[in-house]
Amino acid sequence: MPVWTADEIMSVVGARLLRDGMSCFVGIGIPSTVANLARNTHAPNLFLIYEAGPLGAKPYRLPLSIGDGELAETADSVVSVPEVFNYWLQGGHIDVGYLSAAQIDRFGNLNTTVIGPDYNQPKVRLPGAGGAPEIAAHCREVTVIMRHAKRAFVPQVDFVTSVGLGPAPDTRSRPGFRGAGPINVITDLGVLKPDPHDSELTLVAVHPGVEVQDVWDRTQWPLRVATRLEVTDAPTSEELAALRDLKSRS
Amino acid sequence: MAEHLGLSDAIFRYVQDGDTVALEGFTHLIPFAAGHEIIRQQKRNLTVSRMTPDLIYDQLIGAGCVRKLLFSWGGNPGVGSLYRFRDAVENGWPAPIELEEHSHAGLTNRYVAGASGMPFTVMKGYLGTSLGEIAPHVRFLDCPFTGEPVAAVRALNPDTGILHAQRADRAGNVQVWGISGVFREVVMASRQVVVTVEEVVDVLERRPGDFVIPSMAVTAVCEVPGGAWPSYVQDHYERDNDWYRKWPEVSRDRDVFSAWLDESVMGA
The missing domain is CATH 3.40.1080.10 (Glutaconate Coenzyme A-transferase)
Known part of the structure; x- marks a missing residue:
């Protein structure tokens, strides 16, 4: 039986959601690993867009930063940052975006700005928004990938950097966001999806060896569990080999 | 020229x-x-x-x-x-x-408005976010043609x-x-x-x-x-x-940073 790390199972499960030919907006870190793992395995025609401007990037190594030379040199085209955000994202041309966050709440709102109740006196100053609010608003769908830490899974985020699915039913329709928002949350413990009735995140799958109690222990609200809770298929040795090969090049 | x-x-x-x-x-x-x-x-x-x-x-x-x-x-x-x-x-x-x-899109569009000689430009961001509440150069408007809400960002x-x-x-x-x-x-x-x-x-x-x-x-x-x-x-x-x-090693501590600054920037 293969063994895997927290990052490995998140990357493998995230990559499985990507279908060949999709356009994918790629952030740095795990999202970039996920997208390139999919491109190197079952989705060779995945169209990767990085916010610095490379369209159709095909990096051999994973970039450290969002604008590394390898992204531009392997891209079909390199456009300006206003074009990325105004035409490609806001214009509605991207199928899926991957995001991470320091905090997520029960309706999938994401915080990457400050920890603590007072913006002006933060307990922790985080990097900020970057491209995340537009990814969350405009991609047809969003997958969130983050470690399932208790301090991160909170009833309500301290600061809404990127809009999720609630609590109000018109959270997305009122501002006229065309994208469906965060419809998958992948952690190192399992997978959460919004309840179709009220958009509250619900545990729909646990990874092999994880108990529901483990997930509850690391979630600060009483997390709902789907009536038919699934167990994620374990990463195959092929998936793990492709992922480790990609990481070893980088 | x-x-x-x-x-x-x-x-x-x-x-x-x-x-x-x-x-x-x-x-x-x-x-x-x-x-x-x-x-x-x-x-x-x-x-x-x-x-x-x-x-x-x-x-x-x-x-x-x-x-x-x-x-x-x-x-x-x-x-x-x-x-x-x-x-x-x-x-x-x-x-x-x-x-x-x-956000990236917000600051980008502040430059776009500035480059265009406009007092502001509009975008579909900031709506529903806490950023929209704290950012001083963001206002919300209704589109004069369709009525849909948009964010205005001031030219920079x-x-x-x-x-x-x-x-x-x-x-x-x-x-x-x-x-x-x-x-x-x-x-x-x-x-x-x-x-x-x-x-x-x-x-x-x-x-x-x-x-x-x-x-x-x-x-x-x-x-x-x-x-x-x-x-x-x-x-x-x-x-x-x-x-x-390596930058975290240099920058995490004030004294280490100040020594680096003196030697590598001020003294260069």
Whole structure:
């Protein structure tokens, strides 16, 4: 039986959601690993867009930063940052975006700005928004990938950097966001999806060896569990080999 | 028409205490040498704008040049925090700084409006976010045609835009290729434009995917080979990722940072 790390199972499960030919907006870190793992395995025609401007990037190594030379040199085209955000994202041309966050709440709102109740006196100053609010608003769908830490899974985020699915039913329709928002949350413990009735995140799958109690222990609200809770298929040795090969090049 | 100047002359002339200055370049073409010259000339009370403050603004902040920072993502990409930025925000060292925080799209569109000669432009962001509540230059409007809500962002016109490019010719036309970020927007939005370049050549040979900023849109050109290190210049040198990874060691502690600044910037 293969063994895997927290990052490995998140990357493998995230990559499985990507279908060949999709356009994918790629952030740095795990999202970039996920997208390139999919491109190197079952989705060779995945169209990767990085916010610095490379369209159709095909990096051999994973970039450290969002604008590394390898992204531009392997891209079909390199456009300006206003074009990325105004035409490609806001214009509605991207199928899926991957995001991470320091905090997520029960309706999938994401915080990457400050920890603590007072913006002006933060307990922790985080990097900020970057491209995340537009990814969350405009991609047809969003997958969130983050470690399932208790301090991160909170009833309500301290600061809404990127809009999720609630609590109000018109959270997305009122501002006229065309994208469906965060419809998958992948952690190192399992997978959460919004309840179709009220958009509250619900545990729909646990990874092999994880108990529901483990997930509850690391979630600060009483997390709902789907009536038919699934167990994620374990990463195959092929998936793990492709992922480790990609990481070893980088 | 652009004038060819030495870097210290250009910064002396075109950056004054209290100015609003934008040193841009998205991962690629970050004008580090110009930033270091600002530090050496001990400019103070600057309002500095940059989508990704990166190491260059971490250094300007730690050196005490900055009163206010406009930004949209303040980290060391793939590595972690910017410790001088955090120390200024969380502890007010070496001086408190005021933040004006945006999303990438928001700050980009502030430059777009500035470049277009408009008082503001509109976008479909900020709605429903806490950023929309705290950002001072964001307002919400209804579209006059459809009634749908939009966010208005105010134009940003820096006193001086500072950029790095591959090359310029003797007339001061500037040629850029690779990731360009908001290069053109900052050129057109800023009242004065200083561009450092890797080399000055007689004839700009065109390249696939390049663009040329005509000399008439540029105030000063400075030949500064290596002026974007440790960021990179496509077809000249690669990003020094090892230095970016090492930056936390240098910047986490105030004394270590100050010693580095004295030796590597002030003493250079």
